Amino acid sequence: MNDPSTRRDQELIAYKARLGLWMFVVYALIYGGFVYINTFHPRLMGLDMLGVNLAVVYGLGLIVFAVILALIYNSLCARAESDASEDTASEDSDVR
Template sequence: MGHGPAVKLGEDKASGYKAKLGMYLFVLYTLAYVVFVGISVLQPSLMESAFMGQTLAVAYGMGLIIFAFVLAIIYNRFCSRAEQRLNN
């Protein structure tokens, strides 16, 4: 059988912590995405209302893109710390 990584990987004792953190952040982002879709479907006129000088749709949509990046940075920071703490 040809399974397993293409390169040798050492044991990652932080994998459990990272998986749990990833799940929490995934749920958080999914909630924000579901609310966005929910407003678009159930109260679409709300998306036209002004929010910080833009339509709510633009502010929310841009916010979702930026939020993904911010969560990604936070995730990486905590994961890197956990790897240093548990694998060294």
């Protein structure tokens, strides 16, 4: 098992977990809105938008938004990981 031992590792894990949780909440709210409209105002989904209806725009939008959010999450996590490894490397060289 890859048990994180350093404090910096733990901070990194906590940061990524917090970030993931916030992004999850954002997506869950938008998904919840979609389910709410479908359940209680299904006719609203027939509203015309850009030649197609709201159901198509919202449905396709949820799929595309998931991909965009995933890429943003990865980019932020990768930057944090890179910063953490640079800090560790500079600490190591200071020690030497």
